[in-house]
Amino acid sequence: MNKFVFVFLVLINHASYADKHIVISAPSIALAPASSTTYAAYLTIYNQTSDDISLRRIESTDFQKIEIHQTEIIEDLSQMRHLDEITIPANQQVSLEPGGLHLMLHNATIPLVLGEQRQLIFHFSDGTQRTEIFTVNNLTDIISQNSIKTPDEPQTNYMRSLKVFLQRFLPQHTLSGLMYEIARVKWEPLKNILISKFIDLYKVDMSIAKNPDPKSYADFNSFFTRELKTASRPIDNTKNVIVSPVDGAISQFGKIQDDLLIQAKGKNYSVSTLLGDKAEVADQFKNGSFITIYLSPKDYHRIHMPLDGQLNSMTYIPGKLYSVNKATTDQVDNLFAINERIVNVFDTDIGSVALVMVGAIFVGGMETTWEGEVTPASNRRGLSRNYDTQQINISKGEEMGRFNMGSTVIVLFEPDKIIFEADITTDTKVVMGQKIANNTNNSVNTNN
Amino acid sequence: MIKKRTLKSLLLFAGLLFIGAAIGLFTSRFYSTADAPPEISRLLWPNPKNIADFSMIDQDGDRFGVQNLNDKWSFLFFGYTYCPDVCPITLTVLDQFYSGITRAEDREQVQVIFVTIDPERDTTSRLKEYLDFFEPEFIGLGGSIEQVNSLTEQIGITYLHHLPQADDNYLVDHTSSVFLLDPQARLVSIFSAPHTTDEFASRFTDIRDFLSNYQ
Known part of the structure; x- marks a missing residue:
C-alpha cells in the first residue's frame, strides 16, 4: 500500500512539471535513524532542451547546507566525492540514485519523519530556479524504485535455474511445431476447451475483444490473436x-x-x-x-x-x-x-x-x-x-x-x-x- | 472428415502427454542426484582463511570474540553510522536478504554483523540505535581502535579517516565488500558492491549446499 501511494505521488509530481524544460522525477529523501542530522536525497533530472544545463546550487530552509556527492567504489574502497555541479547533457537525463550520485542534506533543523515533505530549491546554469517537494521515504522503497530486485527465496532461485537449464535439452522447434498444430485444430470440443481453460487460467477480459464470444473463434490461434475494440x-x-x-x-x-x-x-x-x-x-x-x-x-x-x-x-x-x-x-x-x-x-x-x-x-x-x-x-x-x-x-x-x-x-x-x-x-x-x-x-x- | 480431424487431435494430445511425462521424469531424476558442484563465483575454496581470536564489544556492551562466530554463517560489513549512502544501502539490502529467508531455522543459522571503523564516534548506544533502525537482530561491533583493528587486519579491511570539515563532521573511506564466514569462522567468500539481495541469496545457498558435502 505504501509503495502504491509512493508511486502515485511520483506520478502526480511528475505530471505537474511535464510542461517544463527540466523535468524532475521521483524526488525522495531517505529516512535515517533519529539521531542522524545528515540525509541523502535522490531524484532524476531530465533535460528536455537542446542545450546542456548544469545543476549549480541547491538550498533549503530546512537544512544548513546541501551538497552534491558521488559515491565511488574504486578497488573495493568506497569513497565520497564532492561535486561542484552536475551537467545534464541536452536531451538526456541524470539519475541521482542509491550507490551513485546523491544530494547530501546537512544538519536538518528538524528531524525528518517518514512521509513528511521538504522543499528544496534548485538553481540551474541557464538561470532557471525550481522548487521541488521531496518526500521522506524508506530507503527500501527508493531502492526498489530504482529497480533493484527484491529477494527471492533461495529455493525458488534453484527451481528457476533448473527450469531454464532444462530448456537447453528440449526439442524447442518440435514442441513449438506441435503447439502450432494444436492452436489450429478446428474440432469444436477441443478448441472450445482450450480457449475457455485459457480464459480462466489467465483471467482474460473478453469484454474488450471486438468479438467477445469465445466459442465463435475458429481455432485457438484466432482467439489468441483476437482483435480488440x-x-x-x-x-x-x-x-x-x-x-x-x-x-x-x-x-x-x-x-x-x-x-x-x-x-x-x-x-x-x-x-x-x-x-x-x-x-x-x-x-x-x-x-x-x-x-x-x-x-x-x-x-x-x-x-x-x-x-x-x-x-x-x-x-x-x-x-x-x-x-x-x-x-x-x-x-x-x-x-x-x-x-x-x-x-x-x-x-x-x-x-x-x-x-x-x-x-x-x-x-x-x-x-x-x-x-x-x-x-x-x-x-x-x-x-x-x-x-x-x-x-x-x-x-x-x-x-x-x-x-x-x-x-x-x-x-x-x-x-x-x-x-x-x-x-x-x-x-x-x-x-x-x-x-x-x-x-x-x-x-x-x-x-x- | 471429422473422424480424421479427431484422430489428429488425439494424436497431438498423446504427443503432448508423452513429452510432459518425459519432462517430469527428467526433472525428478535431477532432484535426486544434485551432486555436481555448481559454479560458484568468488568461493575461497579449498583454502578458506581461518579467523583467529579477536575482542570487540557489541551494541549491548557484551564482549564479542571468535567463539561468537561459531555455529553460524556470518555476513560481515565494515562501515560507520555517519556514512551517508553506501552503509544504509548495504544494510538495507542485507536486511532484505535476511528477512527474505522464510524458514525460521534457516534464518537462525545466519547472523549479520556491522563492524564500525569509526569507533570514536560510534559509541555502543549509537550503534544500538543505528541497528535498531535497520534490523534489531543485526549485531553491531565496536570498541577501541585496537579492538577494531584486531578484526579488520585479519580480513584485510582498508579505511581512511578524512580531516574534519568546518562543522566537525568527517567522512571515512572504507572497504565496501561484504564478507561471508562459515560456521567454523573461516572466511569463505567475498561479495563486492554493488550488492543485491539476489546475489546474497543465490550465492549463499550455493555455498552452503556445496560446503555441506565437506562437513
Missing part, C-alpha cells in the same frame, strides 16, 4: 509522441552503450548480433536507445507501429526458441540474439527505427502484415528483403504484425532521437497505443 486501445496521436507497439511489461529500456544493450541486470548483448550481423544497419543504432517489452500469454498479441514509418527492410533470422520469461532472460546469455527473430527496419521522421520481433518456445509463428506468416519457416533458412521501392507506409497505431503466441518486441532508435517518459520503469505494464517516449523534435516545437 478500437476504443479499448486509444492511440496517443499527439505529434512527436511515440507509443507502445504492444501490450506487455517493460523488461529493459535505456541507452545502447556503444553496441551493447541490456538483456537483464548484468547481462548485455550486442546490437549487431541481434540484427543479424549487418554492420550497415547496426551502426545506425550504436549509442541509440532501446526498449524491450515482454508480452505475456494473456496480453493482446498484435503489434502496431510506435510511430509513422515506411518499411525499409525485413530480415528473418532463424534461431533457437528459448522462453523469454524473466527467469530465462536473467540467465541465458545473448538470449534475444540466439532466438529466432524478425528484424523490421523502418524509415521515420527520426531516422531509422528497428522493430525486432523475438520468437520464443511455443510461439507458433510470427506474421507481418505485408508478408503474412514468416515463421514457422519450412526450411529455417534466413530471409532478407528490401522494400525501398515498394512504398509500404504504416501509420502510428496501425497493425504491422502479430505473434501467434506470447513473446518479446525490441524497438531500437538512433542516438539522441527520443526521450523516454519519466514514469517508465522496468516491469511497468504498458498497453498498445500508450505514450512511452517523445521524439526530440518535441522539445524545440512544443516548449515555446
Whole structure:
C-alpha cells in the first residue's frame, strides 16, 4: 500500500512539471535513524532542451547546507566525492540514485519523519530556479524504485535455474511445431476447451475483444490473436509522441552503450548480433536507445507501429526458441540474439527505427502484415528483403504484425532521437497505443 | 472428415502427454542426484582463511570474540553510522536478504554483523540505535581502535579517516565488500558492491549446499 501511494505521488509530481524544460522525477529523501542530522536525497533530472544545463546550487530552509556527492567504489574502497555541479547533457537525463550520485542534506533543523515533505530549491546554469517537494521515504522503497530486485527465496532461485537449464535439452522447434498444430485444430470440443481453460487460467477480459464470444473463434490461434475494440486501445496521436507497439511489461529500456544493450541486470548483448550481423544497419543504432517489452500469454498479441514509418527492410533470422520469461532472460546469455527473430527496419521522421520481433518456445509463428506468416519457416533458412521501392507506409497505431503466441518486441532508435517518459520503469505494464517516449523534435516545437 | 480431424487431435494430445511425462521424469531424476558442484563465483575454496581470536564489544556492551562466530554463517560489513549512502544501502539490502529467508531455522543459522571503523564516534548506544533502525537482530561491533583493528587486519579491511570539515563532521573511506564466514569462522567468500539481495541469496545457498558435502 505504501509503495502504491509512493508511486502515485511520483506520478502526480511528475505530471505537474511535464510542461517544463527540466523535468524532475521521483524526488525522495531517505529516512535515517533519529539521531542522524545528515540525509541523502535522490531524484532524476531530465533535460528536455537542446542545450546542456548544469545543476549549480541547491538550498533549503530546512537544512544548513546541501551538497552534491558521488559515491565511488574504486578497488573495493568506497569513497565520497564532492561535486561542484552536475551537467545534464541536452536531451538526456541524470539519475541521482542509491550507490551513485546523491544530494547530501546537512544538519536538518528538524528531524525528518517518514512521509513528511521538504522543499528544496534548485538553481540551474541557464538561470532557471525550481522548487521541488521531496518526500521522506524508506530507503527500501527508493531502492526498489530504482529497480533493484527484491529477494527471492533461495529455493525458488534453484527451481528457476533448473527450469531454464532444462530448456537447453528440449526439442524447442518440435514442441513449438506441435503447439502450432494444436492452436489450429478446428474440432469444436477441443478448441472450445482450450480457449475457455485459457480464459480462466489467465483471467482474460473478453469484454474488450471486438468479438467477445469465445466459442465463435475458429481455432485457438484466432482467439489468441483476437482483435480488440478500437476504443479499448486509444492511440496517443499527439505529434512527436511515440507509443507502445504492444501490450506487455517493460523488461529493459535505456541507452545502447556503444553496441551493447541490456538483456537483464548484468547481462548485455550486442546490437549487431541481434540484427543479424549487418554492420550497415547496426551502426545506425550504436549509442541509440532501446526498449524491450515482454508480452505475456494473456496480453493482446498484435503489434502496431510506435510511430509513422515506411518499411525499409525485413530480415528473418532463424534461431533457437528459448522462453523469454524473466527467469530465462536473467540467465541465458545473448538470449534475444540466439532466438529466432524478425528484424523490421523502418524509415521515420527520426531516422531509422528497428522493430525486432523475438520468437520464443511455443510461439507458433510470427506474421507481418505485408508478408503474412514468416515463421514457422519450412526450411529455417534466413530471409532478407528490401522494400525501398515498394512504398509500404504504416501509420502510428496501425497493425504491422502479430505473434501467434506470447513473446518479446525490441524497438531500437538512433542516438539522441527520443526521450523516454519519466514514469517508465522496468516491469511497468504498458498497453498498445500508450505514450512511452517523445521524439526530440518535441522539445524545440512544443516548449515555446 | 471429422473422424480424421479427431484422430489428429488425439494424436497431438498423446504427443503432448508423452513429452510432459518425459519432462517430469527428467526433472525428478535431477532432484535426486544434485551432486555436481555448481559454479560458484568468488568461493575461497579449498583454502578458506581461518579467523583467529579477536575482542570487540557489541551494541549491548557484551564482549564479542571468535567463539561468537561459531555455529553460524556470518555476513560481515565494515562501515560507520555517519556514512551517508553506501552503509544504509548495504544494510538495507542485507536486511532484505535476511528477512527474505522464510524458514525460521534457516534464518537462525545466519547472523549479520556491522563492524564500525569509526569507533570514536560510534559509541555502543549509537550503534544500538543505528541497528535498531535497520534490523534489531543485526549485531553491531565496536570498541577501541585496537579492538577494531584486531578484526579488520585479519580480513584485510582498508579505511581512511578524512580531516574534519568546518562543522566537525568527517567522512571515512572504507572497504565496501561484504564478507561471508562459515560456521567454523573461516572466511569463505567475498561479495563486492554493488550488492543485491539476489546475489546474497543465490550465492549463499550455493555455498552452503556445496560446503555441506565437506562437513
